Amino acid sequence: MSQEMERNKKEIYILAGIIKENVKGRKIILWGDSPMLRNVLKEKYNLEVAFVVTVLQNLVNGRNIRHLEDIRGKSKEFYLVSWGRAYDFYYGKIEKEYGY
Incomplete structure (x- = not known):
């Protein structure tokens, strides 16, 4: 396994632990999927994971x-996990606007 793959795997485990600690009974939602x-x-x-969210209408299947x-203002019901380091600024702005 390459160093990058090993680092990514380690990050996934760290992220999973953070999710476990913070989910507090809410449904887990991914903005960007990760098997x-x-x-x-x-x-x-x-x-x-309850479902994945996207801003691309053509991918939505309901x-x-x-x-x-669909999750705007529902942070008490959903725990949102967003992916994509290249989009961190955009994700952060939208998450704040949506109440997360």
């Missing part, structure tokens, strides 16, 4: 992929 994170959450903490707008 590896899903697996770690399930295997290590018995936590399920079940496991929903529009980001």
Whole structure:
């Protein structure tokens, strides 16, 4: 396994631990999917991801992929995990606007 893959795996485990500590009964939502994170959450903490959110309407299916707008103002119900380091500023701005 390459050093980068090993680092990514370690980061996933750290992130999963942070999610476990902070989810507090809310449904876990991913903004950007990660099968590896899903697996770690399930295997290590018995936590399920409820669905993925996106801003791309053409990807929305209403079940496991929903529009980001669906969770606006619902931070007491949903725990949002956002991905994509290149978009950190954008994600942070939107998350704040949506109450997360």
